[in-house]
Amino acid sequence: MSRIGETFASLKRLGRGGFIPFVVAGDPDLATTERLLIELAAAGANIIELGVPFSDPVADGKVIQRASERALRNGVTLRDALSCVSHIKLHIDVPIVLFSYFNPLLQFGEEQLAGKAGVDAVLVTDLIPEEAEWWTQTLLGQGLDPIFLVAPTTSDERLAYIAQQARGFIYAVSRAGVTGARDQMTRDAEALVKRVRAVSDLPVAVGFGISTPEQVRLVWRFADAAVVGSAIVREIETLDNSPDLVKRVGEFARSLVAPAS
Amino acid sequence: MKESQIKTSEPDEHGHWGKFGGRYVPETLVAPLEELTNEFTRARHDNNFWRELNLLLRDYAGRPTPLFHAQRLSTHAGGAQIYLKREDLLHTGAHKINNALGQALLARRMGKQRVIAETGAGQHGVATATVCALFGLRCVIYMGAEDVRRQSLNVFRMRLLGADVITVDAGTRTLKDAINEALRDWVTNVHDTYYLLGSALGPHPYPLMVRDFQSVIGREAREQILSATGKLPRALIACVGGGSNAIGLFHPFIADEAVRLIGVEAGGCGDSLGKHAARFHSGEKSGGGRVGVLQGTMSYVLQDPNGQIATTHSISAGLDYSAIGPEHAFLHDNGRAEYIRSSDAEALEGFRLCAKLEGIIPALETAHAIMPAIRVARELPRDDAIIVNLSGRGDKDVQLVADLQTR
């Protein structure tokens, strides 16, 4: 079983929901990203998604777009994101999912990526499994989990097909749209998770738009983990290089997963 | 890849021309793309659909467009006879209306009430706003801030036609950024929104569908040149932004192997990355055109060595784009078509020459094809012919050229 599989198995044994924060590599800079990853692990992250900045993030809302731009202004590349992971591996053993658009990965080369990734899984925002068969095979051959998204618009037939290709967990997009915090969670997410459960035994994480402790707890009622992206990235943006940025982001993360009082 | 596929340039059922094309999109868009593909496939085999479209193309858009023998340009070149396929005479002033009408009929068949589109030069935006007015559909156009500035006349036209024009301030503020915003809108509003993409780009089925709707250009031109000269032309020349006017002219000639297919990319103002929009220019260590994925399709993409999409430059907003339609990538790699570059300066020269010698002011996009056409004609005997796709008229560019002159 992969490290991600083990993580979900132990969450299940404990009867707990998982917490998966997301940050963009190099936002605000690489050294801070490394410290953020360590802090997020300490704050209770069960898995961390590390975003690779891309010039044309079509699936992202404004907050993550701006984070990408900040990282790119620092010249951050996929190689940098990977070395960031290899550095923090000495300090934490939380599984890392590399979260990227396809083109930077394609130019880097899948053999290279698989060979020296140090990450546990790869999720490619704009790669659907139909286009990815050779890619998926290479990842699997190197012990990396290919993670795929499913959306409220995904048909049952495709859900079954995607579930067959996926490893680790299935990422359910809470509603049609780009990434970004929302005030309201729709019923779409719960309905989607039910449909996934009908065709797959893989754990299901729900993401896109989750930004409050209430929403995290709501997701835990019907899914195995909650992904929090834009809300954390927005904290990083708001704190704007303040000396206690890492600490404050850690506090924010802790507040998201704290038991209801 | 089967030999027959190369001869006809048909994609497989998932929209792949060899390794190019396909569907590289967020999962949420798979369902609407599938729905669109199904509707398009049904329409493609429905005589009523084509009958209605052809009627609109004739009575509303003004088809067929003439194939005009440009005698003074031909004399100037001193070689083969140059014929101009007059897409500039269409309603709204460019070939873009061919595709906009076809897709608007699809949107109506699918019961979508809201249409979104991106635009660079504004021609596709104007065409989309026009067909939306015609069919009573809500229309939202995304346009980069830089293009809003340099094509302000078209922005005004779109607003007159009732469209909402949304200025996109991200990235390089040009066509690519407008497409990003349109995709984000679509992913958010999939249930009621039709994305009317304007070039032979993006995820399947767009490159195939846009090509089919634009192929009327080549079908007419083929008949017209045969009746005018009794034989096939030696070459076809067209500017290539995303590639819709070029593929529309080329496609009906693909099997005529003696006919050279020449696409002209924007050479901009220099050779280095960021100074041009020549996707087949592989460039130096700093990056250039390489096979990659942008905005839903695999094709040649201008990018840096880390796979970040490069900025581009062209004097013409409609050619100022980092990727090229996947069918062109396929025709390039199998050698059926050739792609050359023409600079900003050369485009201006073509712009003026066409105006002076033929009394036709072309769009700056179109103008990129004029000087290369003269060079090609010069190498050929006088009793041969070549066809230039005069993809659009230049009214929208007159102010920009005037400003350049006074500088």
Ligand SMILES: Cc1ncc(COP(=O)(O)O)c(C=O)c1O
């Ligand atoms: C007149 C004209 N020609 C050509 C183009 C380039 O697009 P394409 O390559 O899709 O024909 C444009 C795009 O705006 C245009 O307005």
